[in-house]
Amino acid sequence: MTSSTSQETTSFRQKLALRGIDGVTLLVLPSMLFVLAIFIYPFIHGLLLSFKPLREGGMFANYITFFSDPYLYNTIAATLRLAVPVTLLSVLVAVPVAMRVRLVRRQRLLTTLLVLPITLGTVLVAQGMLNYLGPQGWFSRSLMLLHIIGSPLKLTNNYWGVFLSLIITVFPFTFLLTLSYVTGIDPGLEKAAATHGASAWQRFRHVMLPLLVPGLAIAFCLTFVQAFAVFPSAVLLGAPSGPTRVISIAAAQAAFEQYDFTMASAIAMIMGVVQLCIVLIVLVVRNLFYRGATSGGKG
Amino acid sequence: MIRDTTIGAKLWITAVWAITIFFVLNVLAIIATVIVSSLGTRWLGTWLPNAFTLNWYASAWQEFQLGPVLFVTFQIAFTVVALSGLLGVTAAYAMARRDFPGKKLVMFLFLLPLLVPPITFGIPLATVLYQFNVGGTFWGVVLANLVPTVPFVILVMIPFIEQIDPKVEAAARVFGAGTFKLFVHVLMPMLIPGILASLLLVLVRTVAMFELTFLTAGPTSQTLVVSLYYAVFASGVRAVQSIDAMAVIYMVSTLVWLLVALRFVNPTQIVARGNQSSNAH
Numbered sequence: 001m002t003s004s005t006s007q008e009t010t011s012f013r014q015k016l017a018l019r020g021i022d023g024v025t026l027l028v029l030p031s032m033l034f035v036l037a038i039f040i041y042p043f044i045h046g047l048l049l050s051f052k053p054l055r056e057g058g059m060f061a062n063y064i065t066f067f068s069d070p071y072l073y074n075t076i077a078a079t080l081r082l083a084v085p086v087t088l089l090s091v092l093v094a095v096p097v098a099m100r101v102r103l104v105r106r107q108r109l110l111t112t113l114l115v116l117p118i119t120l121g122t123v124l125v126a127q128g129m130l131n132y133l134g135p136q137g138w139f140s141r142s143l144m145l146l147h148i149i150g151s152p153l154k155l156t157n158n159y160w161g162v163f164l165s166l167i168i169t170v171f172p173f174t175f176l177l178t179l180s181y182v183t184g185i186d187p188g189l190e191k192a193a194a195t196h197g198a199s200a201w202q203r204f205r206h207v208m209l210p211l212l213v214p215g216l217a218i219a220f221c222l223t224f225v226q227a228f229a230v231f232p233s234a235v236l237l238g239a240p241s242g243p244t245r246v247i248s249i250a251a252a253q254a255a256f257e258q259y260d261f262t263m264a265s266a267i268a269m270i271m272g273v274v275q276l277c278i279v280l281i282v283l284v285v286r287n288l289f290y291r292g293a294t295s296g297g298k299g
Numbered sequence: 300m301i302r303d304t305t306i307g308a309k310l311w312i313t314a315v316w317a318i319t320i321f322f323v324l325n326v327l328a329i330i331a332t333v334i335v336s337s338l339g340t341r342w343l344g345t346w347l348p349n350a351f352t353l354n355w356y357a358s359a360w361q362e363f364q365l366g367p368v369l370f371v372t373f374q375i376a377f378t379v380v381a382l383s384g385l386l387g388v389t390a391a392y393a394m395a396r397r398d399f400p401g402k403k404l405v406m407f408l409f410l411l412p413l414l415v416p417p418i419t420f421g422i423p424l425a426t427v428l429y430q431f432n433v434g435g436t437f438w439g440v441v442l443a444n445l446v447p448t449v450p451f452v453i454l455v456m457i458p459f460i461e462q463i464d465p466k467v468e469a470a471a472r473v474f475g476a477g478t479f480k481l482f483v484h485v486l487m488p489m490l491i492p493g494i495l496a497s498l499l500l501v502l503v504r505t506v507a508m509f510e511l512t513f514l515t516a517g518p519t520s521q522t523l524v525v526s527l528y529y530a531v532f533a534s535g536v537r538a539v540q541s542i543d544a545m546a547v548i549y550m551v552s553t554l555v556w557l558l559v560a561l562r563f564v565n566p567t568q569i570v571a572r573g574n575q576s577s578n579a580h
Contacts, residue, residue: 019399020400022397024392024393025393026393028389028390028393028405031387031389031409031453034445034449035409035411038424038442039411042420045423046422046423047423093318097315100315108565114326115566116554119503119507119553119557120507121507121508122509123524124333127531128329129329131543168326168329225414225415226416228416229419232513235532252422261426268419
């Protein structure tokens with residue numbers, strides 16, 4: 001009796017092991033449970049909480065308030081006005097720069113310099129830019145020395161302050177991502193095109209670009225999602241009650257000034273949905289382009 | 300290498316380099332203004348301050364109580380490093396060595412916290428943490444910071460573990476090593492460079508992580524970057540030089556670890572490693 005059950009358990013174990021489940025596989029469980037408990041559960045909790053408003057007006061009251069109060073719903077437009085141009089500019093500049101940098105033997109110094117703003121984070125960049133871009137800062141001073149402008153530019157406490165600080169923190173990220181995609185393309189493909197007499201523009205347009213599109217779509221999405229979540233620099237460098245009142249400011253105010261966590265969750269959910277929409281649009285557009293190997297083969 | 304010799308191509312190359320150099324110069328100038336300002340006595344309407352002094356560091360240290368803040372910062376950062384290493388490396392080992400049903404779904408689960416920006420998931424997370432009375436405490440900040448770092452360690456470690464030939468492990472098993480012995484005596488020595496690199500990056504990320512700490516920290520669990528934010532936010536109250544001195548201390552406390560980490564990893568991997576493996580799946 002005992003032997004037969006032990007045989008059954010071994011065979012059950014073997015069956016599991018054949019499907020790839022054994023003691024080692026179970027090592028994935030702690031991390032999985034952690035992500036489920038500290039990431040997925042709060043999201044679901046927040047979603048449900050946003051339908052239990054503190055105010056009167058049924059389960060959609062928070063969403064109705066958001067979309068009927070211009071002070072709240074305008075934050076979406078304000079954030080998009082910052083995030084979309086920043087993302088487009090970063091991706092458009094990152095491609096030619098990455099195409100050039102990949103040919104350089106010693107990229108390490110440049111890439112290390114570019115990692116600096118990412119590592120230091122937005123708070124430090126904002127503090128530095130308050131000094132640097134201010135009316136007495138080096139930036140306006142240099143431009144005046146070169147007689148490009150007559151009086152100091154106003155670049156802090158407005159839209160441009162936030163825009164520039166986003167560029168400083170987001171462009172290196174986009175560039176390093178793009179560089180990793182560009183260097184992943186087999187250089188032989190471009191050489192072959194050059195041998196057949198394609199000009200630099202033709203090589204880029206008909207060989208490199210089609211291979212880059214999937215990577216660029218991912219880079220665009222990740223950059224956009226980051227730029228859309230702009231928070232500290234919009235407060236410190238912008239006009240947080242005016243043109244740079246971005247959606248994360250509205251969410252933080254609801255949570256920590258009005259102590260209305262249901263409203264804050266609703267705003268966070270709206271933020272997530274807008275990000276998801278843009279990402280989906282980009283991925284749909286990407287699927288219209290070529291998808292395939294980025295290495296040369298003997299086909 | 301292909302060489303373009305037309306005038307148009309040369310102009311284009313010059314323009315691309317000009318933009319790159321202009322950008323890098325601005326980044327360096329932003330960092331330099333903070334350092335120069337923190338060392339200057341009075342700086343109004345001139346290129347450089349009138350005279351240089353180190354007094355702002357002493358006053359910043361006292362005004363912002365940087366001693367306790369730095370202590371809390373590194374306490375939080377090292378707890379996050381230890382826990383994310385423990386959770387991340389074990390999970391990465393399972394993900395690298397076994398092919399089980401639902402693996403793609405689990406992979407997706409680990410990718411999500413890296414793709415969703417901290418402020419989006421931070422607010423619902425803070426709500427839950429405050430509900431369980433963990434919000435505003437040391438452990439609340441640690442838990443919040445683990446959300447992006449555990450998946451980060453997993454994604455960095457999977458390719459490292461995949462590189463190791465499974466035959467090495469099989470040989471150790473043949474000679475009678477148990478799972479624990481195998482881990483400590485065979486796998487760990489080979490994985491050390493990868494683990495060190497990923498944990499140093501976790502350290503840098505945690506010290507610099509503003510959003511999650513801002514949303515979950517209480518008065519006794521603030522890290523340096525959050526204190527810096529509040530100082531800049533109320534900048535009319537204190538001298539700019541004092542805030543800049545604090546900013547320099549913050550800069551040093553992050554960059555030291557970055558410089559050590561860069562000995563083990565290529566800078567492109569800091570942003571690209573996770574995303575490349577996400578492409579593969």
